[in-house]
Amino acid sequence: MTLPSARRDLLPGTLDMLVLKSLTVSPMHGYGIAQHLQRLSQDVLQVEEGSLYPSLHRMCQRGWIAAEWRRTPNNQRARYYTITSAGRKQLGTQETGFADLMAAIARVMKPA
Amino acid sequence: MIGTLWRRLRDRLRRDQLTDELGEELRFHETLLARDRRAEGMDPEEAAWAARRQLGNRTAITEETRSLWSLRWLDDAAQDVRLAARSLRHTPVFTAVAVLTLALGVGANSAMFSVIRGALLRPLPFRDPGSLLLLSYQQRSMAPWGFPAMLDRHFDEVRRGARSFEAIATFATRLATLTRAGDPARLDVVGVSPEFFSVLGVRPGLGRLFDSTEVQGAGAPVAILSDALWRLRFGADSAVLGHTATLDGTPFTIVGVMPARFAFPPDAQLWVPADMRLNPNLIMMRPVMGRLRSGVTEAQALAEFEAVSRRFELVPDEHRENMTARLYPLDSFLVGTARRSLLMLAGAVAFVLLIACANVANLLLMRGAARRQDVAIRAALGAGRGRLVRQLLTESTVLFLAGAAVGVPLAFAGMRGLLALAPAGTIPRTQDIRMDAGVLFFTFGVALITGLTFGLAPALAVTGQGSTASPGHGARTTVSRSRLRAGLVVAEVALALMLLTGAGLMLRSFQRLRAIDLGFHPEHVMSVTVDLPNTKYRDAAAMQDFHDRTLAALGRVPATAAAGAVNWRPLGEAQIEGTFTVEGQAPPEFWVSKPAVSPDYFRAMGIGLLRGRPFSEQDDARAPGVAIVSRSVAQRLWPGADPLGRRISMEDHPQASDWLTVIGVVEDVRQERLTQGPVSAIYQPYRQVGGTYSLSHMSFVARTDAAPRAYATAMRAALRDIDPDLPAQALAPLEELVAVQRLAPLFQARLLAAFSLLALVLAAVGIYGLLAYTVVERTHEIGIRMALGAATGRVVRLILARTLLLAAIGVVLGAGGALAVTRVLSTFLFDTSPTDPVTLCTVSALLLLVALVAGLVPARRATRVDPVLALREG
Numbered sequence: 001m002t003l004p005s006a007r008r009d010l011l012p013g014t015l016d017m018l019v020l021k022s023l024t025v026s027p028m029h030g031y032g033i034a035q036h037l038q039r040l041s042q043d044v045l046q047v048e049e050g051s052l053y054p055s056l057h058r059m060c061q062r063g064w065i066a067a068e069w070r071r072t073p074n075n076q077r078a079r080y081y082t083i084t085s086a087g088r089k090q091l092g093t094q095e096t097g098f099a100d101l102m103a104a105i106a107r108v109m110k111p112a
Numbered sequence: 113m114i115g116t117l118w119r120r121l122r123d124r125l126r127r128d129q130l131t132d133e134l135g136e137e138l139r140f141h142e143t144l145l146a147r148d149r150r151a152e153g154m155d156p157e158e159a160a161w162a163a164r165r166q167l168g169n170r171t172a173i174t175e176e177t178r179s180l181w182s183l184r185w186l187d188d189a190a191q192d193v194r195l196a197a198r199s200l201r202h203t204p205v206f207t208a209v210a211v212l213t214l215a216l217g218v219g220a221n222s223a224m225f226s227v228i229r230g231a232l233l234r235p236l237p238f239r240d241p242g243s244l245l246l247l248s249y250q251q252r253s254m255a256p257w258g259f260p261a262m263l264d265r266h267f268d269e270v271r272r273g274a275r276s277f278e279a280i281a282t283f284a285t286r287l288a289t290l291t292r293a294g295d296p297a298r299l300d301v302v303g304v305s306p307e308f309f310s311v312l313g314v315r316p317g318l319g320r321l322f323d324s325t326e327v328q329g330a331g332a333p334v335a336i337l338s339d340a341l342w343r344l345r346f347g348a349d350s351a352v353l354g355h356t357a358t359l360d361g362t363p364f365t366i367v368g369v370m371p372a373r374f375a376f377p378p379d380a381q382l383w384v385p386a387d388m389r390l391n392p393n394l395i396m397m398r399p400v401m402g403r404l405r406s407g408v409t410e411a412q413a414l415a416e417f418e419a420v421s422r423r424f425e426l427v428p429d430e431h432r433e434n435m436t437a438r439l440y441p442l443d444s445f446l447v448g449t450a451r452r453s454l455l456m457l458a459g460a461v462a463f464v465l466l467i468a469c470a471n472v473a474n475l476l477l478m479r480g481a482a483r484r485q486d487v488a489i490r491a492a493l494g495a496g497r498g499r500l501v502r503q504l505l506t507e508s509t510v511l512f513l514a515g516a517a518v519g520v521p522l523a524f525a526g527m528r529g530l531l532a533l534a535p536a537g538t539i540p541r542t543q544d545i546r547m548d549a550g551v552l553f554f555t556f557g558v559a560l561i562t563g564l565t566f567g568l569a570p571a572l573a574v575t576g577q578g579s580t581a582s583p584g585h586g587a588r589t590t591v592s593r594s595r596l597r598a599g600l601v602v603a604e605v606a607l608a609l610m611l612l613t614g615a616g617l618m619l620r621s622f623q624r625l626r627a628i629d630l631g632f633h634p635e636h637v638m639s640v641t642v643d644l645p646n647t648k649y650r651d652a653a654a655m656q657d658f659h660d661r662t663l664a665a666l667g668r669v670p671a672t673a674a675a676g677a678v679n680w681r682p683l684g685e686a687q688i689e690g691t692f693t694v695e696g697q698a699p700p701e702f703w704v705s706k707p708a709v710s711p712d713y714f715r716a717m718g719i720g721l722l723r724g725r726p727f728s729e730q731d732d733a734r735a736p737g738v739a740i741v742s743r744s745v746a747q748r749l750w751p752g753a754d755p756l757g758r759r760i761s762m763e764d765h766p767q768a769s770d771w772l773t774v775i776g777v778v779e780d781v782r783q784e785r786l787t788q789g790p791v792s793a794i795y796q797p798y799r800q801v802g803g804t805y806s807l808s809h810m811s812f813v814a815r816t817d818a819a820p821r822a823y824a825t826a827m828r829a830a831l832r833d834i835d836p837d838l839p840a841q842a843l844a845p846l847e848e849l850v851a852v853q854r855l856a857p858l859f860q861a862r863l864l865a866a867f868s869l870l871a872l873v874l875a876a877v878g879i880y881g882l883l884a885y886t887v888v889e890r891t892h893e894i895g896i897r898m899a900l901g902a903a904t905g906r907v908v909r910l911i912l913a914r915t916l917l918l919a920a921i922g923v924v925l926g927a928g929g930a931l932a933v934t935r936v937l938s939t940f941l942f943d944t945s946p947t948d949p950v951t952l953c954t955v956s957a958l959l960l961l962v963a964l965v966a967g968l969v970p971a972r973r974a975t976r977v978d979p980v981l982a983l984r985e986g
Contacts, residue, residue: 030137031144049141050168053134054176061119061180069133079137 015055020091023083064090123181130181142167192506206479210472214515215522217468222555223526224461228454230545236443237373239313243404244442249421252436260440261397264389266424273420276413280402281307285377289645289839293345293357296839300379303386311403319353319368322385329387333364339372341381361647375543395427401442414439450540453860460867463607467871470600471878473566476508477597478885480574487574500575508567516559535855598918601882605922606929608875611868612955613930617937618861620951621944625854631781631790633718634846638823641811641841655807656799662812663710665830671818676713681811682781683850693766694749695759705783705791708798708806714778716815724756724776732799739772740795742780786853787942820845860940876966883915883970894974895982904975911974915967923956
């Protein structure tokens, strides 16, 4: 259970990167992505789960991910998202930028 | 970036579906969250609440996502378009007039564009057409576009020496008689060098190309058929391969059929291997084309061609400094002089569009003025000027696009009409002309551009300061708007005058062309031409015998008043021309035409005998040689003296038997082209002419009062009785044959006249519209004048004076424009100056008259203004 006050605010654009990264593992539906993020960040990264959807559809429009209706293992209809090659390229760019940013922050926080 | 925009547009179109799907997605998510909570032990109702909270604000999410599927500008535009359509529907008369005007203007332009696109712009239907070039080596004095050609032996040297070309080929068209394939027919047969088909990169649709021995002219004679000939003469039967027919009496085997789209040279019906004529005394040239090797530029190829050409062995008397090597794009061979004519017509039709646009702009201005209140209210309610301009611009664009849509069928009909009415040679590459996506793109593109351009000024004027400031009166802008309206009408009149001047000049030129004294009288004369193949008619005697028998047969036809024969008939676009010798004089400095004729030829043709006697039946091969000279020959050789009894010879070094005694003088005739002056001619009786060269091509002319069709049947029957294998060529009234040379000018003149008539009507409508509106706008003023006692005549004069003023300004400007522009017509004009004052005055007067008539109706309406009503309304 997460209250809004406990939410860690994400840096702008970070959500896209996280979603793309998750999708490199396998195609997932929205719920799956949310679960995946929570599990890996050990509940530190709590997104307001609905906010995933505008992000997902924006990335669809940019051609970074593709969407498709499929059956879940429980035979329910769900929309699965797959990362595209354009998406992988974008993820690469964002990861580099993110690494640079983290290094810079680290340098500021722990001056030598 | 484009991909994103495209996907966004696609998403916008299925936004409702996407929204439904998003709902399903969110419900699915919520279901799973609730299931998790229940698994953690919550009761179902609590779990549902928790799930909903965890998912967040669904409305906000949906809104945010939906905004991704929206295109604000598109939605706004769609709304504007809907508003525009509604407002246009409210004024059906205005809309109909504007749409029809535009449809005429745009449709005419699209029709012309479809022709130009096919004839001039479309790449040739060959592999990599850009690297196909024509090679020419001839006298520098030939016009840049004369007839690019080379001697065979020069071609041979380039073929062996030039590395810039993958391959080069030569080809030449001749007429030959096809027999043993239905009725005998004269066809365009193209002799081609071995590389011809590979240079063009074409394959036969059926059968094969020439093999390596056949192309050398060795081996049995073979030919490839055009698709048209195959269908017409062989019933499109694929068993035609291996079939034999004869060309000029020589049998050949059909080895292939070209596909329907292949038409090169344009009139080709049969392709046969050409023999190379390397004899240094021959000066016949043929066109040569080559395909550039990839990576070689045209400049490099030309440099190499020039280098090779410096080694050419020249024809005696030719000087190298007079010769020049040139390259031309291959399509110039097909297009030739038609380009000028098509571009001239395209220019004319663009004028029509401009006038139509000016008309509609004027209509939009008046409409805007009528809605001034509406616009002012909307402005007062806070609509920005930008929004209002956009709304008005959308309206004009919708109007123009509607015009284009209605114009498309008109364009289609126009294109078909142009192709059907154009005489041969005025529109090249007709098989490449069609309505296609490119033409539609042009049509709507033109509508869009003109709609935005001609809609902008009215939109700005209508939303201008005065009208947005107060919903009441905006006197200042009324003045500027009325200036704009007057300016548009003046421009229309000026453009219409320029077009009318052009059409007037063409018509005047055509009149002069018709009035030319031909030197003979083609009325009531039937003509037929035959070519005697030398395989069957082996010597002059055989040919003369044929001519004798044909003349005798024609003489037996009861309706024949006189029958004659001539080897190259006047205005058949050819002649035999050469030097001659005069007894007791230095060699003459001019050449003469050398027709061989029958005794009754002059009588049959109506060529006036000025002195002496015509040839008689006694002037045959055994009799002493005689000649009849034309008037100009007599004048130049023996000015003021009697030419009868003088002696001349067609030989440069005459023997005693070569001398011909002049027995008569006849009128000069126009021989090759109408527009060339009369030619000097020396006639001989064909029975005294020895060379088969002068006898094989013969036209028979018969003066008769019989109906042409009936007489044609008699002529055809007479010929068939004598030789059933001879095709009767150009069997028609001589008047029609002569008129062929006037067809192209007639076509151009008629088309230009049609365009300018359209322009005149549009300009008249423009003037009428403007004045009618002015009367409405000035009802108040007119009412005051009448209330103050102005006579109706004075009011009429007021309106008409304004009409004439506008028209006169337009005429003056248009006359200036015409003087500047009609120069482009000079190549189309015969014996007519492009600045011909009579034409200019006539069309100016016509335009003023039309303007006056167009102004009369509004002027009369002004007199019916009721002062009381007018004042009360004001």
